[in-house]
Amino acid sequence: MAEFEPKIVAFVCNWCTYAGADLTGTSRIKYASNVRIVRFPCTGRIDYMLLIKAFDEGADGIIVSGCHPNDCHYTSGNFHARRRWMMFRSLADFMGVDIRRIKFSWVSAAEGAKWADIVNTTVTDIRALGPYTEYRKVSKGNIKEVANG
Amino acid sequence: MKIEKKIIRKDSLEKLFDKLRGSNHEVFAPMTRNGKLSYHPVDKFSEISDGYIQTTQSSKEVSFPRTEKLLDYSKNADGMHVKGIDPEQIPSVILWGVRPCDTMGIGQLSSIFNWDYKDEIYNNRLSKVTVFGFSCNKADEYCFCTSVNGNPGSTEGSDILFTMMGENGDYLAEIISEKGAAAAAAAPELFTEAGNAEKEKYLASVPVKFNREEIHDKLDKYFESPEWVEQSLKCIGCGACAYVCPTCACFDIQDEQHGKSGKRVRCWDSCGFSLFTLHTSGHNPREVQSARWRQRIMHKFSYMPDRLSVYGCTGCGRCSRACPADMNILEHLITIKEAAL
Amino acid sequence: MDELRKRAKELLEAGTVKVVIGYENGSAGKTRALFARNAAEADKLIFDSRCIMNLAAYLTKTEVKGIGKMAITAPLPAMRAIIQLASEFQVSDDKLMVLGLTPDAKMLEFKSLSEVEEYVHKSAIEIEAKYNEKLEKLNGMTPSERWNFWIGELSPCFKCYACRAACPMCYCHKCTVEFNQPQWIPVPSDDLGNLEWHMMRAIHLAGRCVDCDACYNACPLGIPLNLLTKRMLIDAKEYFGGYQPSIKADHLMSTYKPGDKDNFIM
Numbered sequence: 163m164a165e166f167e168p169k170i171v172a173f174v175c176n177w178c179t180y181a182g183a184d185l186t187g188t189s190r191i192k193y194a195s196n197v198r199i200v201r202f203p204c205t206g207r208i209d210y211m212l213l214i215k216a217f218d219e220g221a222d223g224i225i226v227s228g229c230h231p232n233d234c235h236y237t238s239g240n241f242h243a244r245r246r247w248m249m250f251r252s253l254a255d256f257m258g259v260d261i262r263r264i265k266f267s268w269v270s271a272a273e274g275a276k277w278a279d280i281v282n283t284t285v286t287d288i289r290a291l292g293p294y295t296e297y298r299k300v301s302k303g304n305i306k307e308v309a310n311g
Numbered sequence: 312m313k314i315e316k317k318i319i320r321k322d323s324l325e326k327l328f329d330k331l332r333g334s335n336h337e338v339f340a341p342m343t344r345n346g347k348l349s350y351h352p353v354d355k356f357s358e359i360s361d362g363y364i365q366t367t368q369s370s371k372e373v374s375f376p377r378t379e380k381l382l383d384y385s386k387n388a389d390g391m392h393v394k395g396i397d398p399e400q401i402p403s404v405i406l407w408g409v410r411p412c413d414t415m416g417i418g419q420l421s422s423i424f425n426w427d428y429k430d431e432i433y434n435n436r437l438s439k440v441t442v443f444g445f446s447c448n449k450a451d452e453y454c455f456c457t458s459v460n461g462n463p464g465s466t467e468g469s470d471i472l473f474t475m476m477g478e479n480g481d482y483l484a485e486i487i488s489e490k491g492a493a494a495a496a497a498a499p500e501l502f503t504e505a506g507n508a509e510k511e512k513y514l515a516s517v518p519v520k521f522n523r524e525e526i527h528d529k530l531d532k533y534f535e536s537p538e539w540v541e542q543s544l545k546c547i548g549c550g551a552c553a554y555v556c557p558t559c560a561c562f563d564i565q566d567e568q569h570g571k572s573g574k575r576v577r578c579w580d581s582c583g584f585s586l587f588t589l590h591t592s593g594h595n596p597r598e599v600q601s602a603r604w605r606q607r608i609m610h611k612f613s614y615m616p617d618r619l620s621v622y623g624c625t626g627c628g629r630c631s632r633a634c635p636a637d638m639n640i641l642e643h644l645i646t647i648k649e650a651a652l
Numbered sequence: 653m654d655e656l657r658k659r660a661k662e663l664l665e666a667g668t669v670k671v672v673i674g675y676e677n678g679s680a681g682k683t684r685a686l687f688a689r690n691a692a693e694a695d696k697l698i699f700d701s702r703c704i705m706n707l708a709a710y711l712t713k714t715e716v717k718g719i720g721k722m723a724i725t726a727p728l729p730a731m732r733a734i735i736q737l738a739s740e741f742q743v744s745d746d747k748l749m750v751l752g753l754t755p756d757a758k759m760l761e762f763k764s765l766s767e768v769e770e771y772v773h774k775s776a777i778e779i780e781a782k783y784n785e786k787l788e789k790l791n792g793m794t795p796s797e798r799w800n801f802w803i804g805e806l807s808p809c810f811k812c813y814a815c816r817a818a819c820p821m822c823y824c825h826k827c828t829v830e831f832n833q834p835q836w837i838p839v840p841s842d843d844l845g846n847l848e849w850h851m852m853r854a855i856h857l858a859g860r861c862v863d864c865d866a867c868y869n870a871c872p873l874g875i876p877l878n879l880l881t882k883r884m885l886i887d888a889k890e891y892f893g894g895y896q897p898s899i900k901a902d903h904l905m906s907t908y909k910p911g912d913k914d915n916f917i918m
Contacts, residue, residue: 219570241908244914245892245905248912248914252891253854253880256798257798257799257802257847258796258798258799258800258802265918267917280918296799300803300843302569345808345876347808349808378842452679543715544685545710549812549816551814551870553812578839586826635705635872636684
């Protein structure tokens, strides 16, 4: 039986983490291929609903990554993002969402090695946690064919 | 079929329940949660709540669920595949503990689903329901069934109507239809002859507050009245009234898709929502709450009787009890009745 | 009450305001909103412990605003909501006059929203003890237990959006759940739709909720969804020192401090 390969969605900012991921590639650093990257101009653009949609659509894990504080291409987008992540992570945990499956990081354009590390760590951790069946059970639908109670 | 009158002892109800549950019927009955009563599938008689005047939610879920899958679809290399739900999967249901206002509402709701198009899924579900009505021994200030041609002991819509004769007394069981007879046949030993038992003196008293035909006729001339604004100022535009109403039938259809496959789902909607009538063009014919409130009343008391020959209100009072803003529908109807034109 | 009614009548008769939004007696011993436009209607104004609806929810309603300048009888939770609304440019001094109410129905007259803010700032938003117990219990559960708890608690929800309608802070003409290109939050009232709706509503209230419990009181099915917004209040305090509705000061979530400290960003 094939080993479980987690599906990870990464929401990253264009100027730092995306460029950093590019550097990982051009540096020929090998890293896990489970991640699908979604590029944003800035982490400040990342909406809560995007993260939830990733789980809806079958992601087992999520990475959210951007510029280090003080290095945001738009000056303060990542500061706003940080506040949002703090509140949202807490609420998600409060509602029982498995927040071990959502990883946040600051990865700069020069940190190709760090990006590989983040991805590899995430994939290893999520592989150990297994597929996110709890969420899937709820999102793949339990709309009953019989009358609801 | 002529109505058969029987007696069933109060402590035999549980035995009847057990017999029916054991014979592969689902039983939908009122259960209490967070202090509110709604209909749920129950496994044990002890789970059923009683002693209430009216439940919070209606029992329309049994034929018109709040969320219902209509079909599955998927797109493969060889085209689009559509699979409807299997009606054989829909179980037989005993709907236990419905008031006569609600049983009257079943016919009203059905008229909407059988108007210009016969809704097979709705009809299929309903055909599998056996209705155990329970007459009202008590009423409160929200009830007005007698103003809309109902009454607390009406047999309309029930397959068996149970009336409790006195506090903790035995029940008069009126077996009204073939379905009811079939259900009673699960435990014939529990039913004895009724003799001269009469239910009238045990029924709640619900004073008549208006005449629905008068409201209908008034509404014909009332469309442009500024009163609609007055009445709806405190409405906050939620969907509570529509969702708890036994006869409200508005629904939304959503496709929930993941990748190349998905399911089509029907779910409840409410004409009270501000964007209910929003067109793709951006135009909204009912842009203000007064237009939406007017629509609610006119739909129930004017449009439905005109087009479907049934009224859309059973006087159960649930909307008024559930409304967070206390938009008491009975008060509004009386205002309309008394309005000078 | 006499003082309140007298003042309301004065304001209406002088034309200072066109409507006084307050409470009156309603059905079955409950209370409801009153939109008094003349002296006779103003006589129906009441205030007591039954008055739990947050009337500030009406201040953003088009049909109410359209009447003209408004006065509102406001206990502390409503006053907090009004200041928050003012800070979000939804009400202003030229459109609204506030007749404050103490818990024992004493009237407080304010000349401006700034004065209301001063009064509001005298007390912090404190979560009641009975809720703290429930929240503690939830904190003690494992995430899986909490998941099952919320899926269960939210399962009666039928998406009537009474919680949204009753909340003074939910005034968007097109709510996030009403967008369908794409449909972010599922419409049906199944486990996923309910979970995501309540999660999104709570996070959109982060830093804005004034803990008035209008959402819980409005819910026809008695769902304790106010536990979610209270959690947001606790987090705001723990992470950012809490917040007070304030017309001029920064909003919790639309600002930041370089010194904000997280413990999870790698």
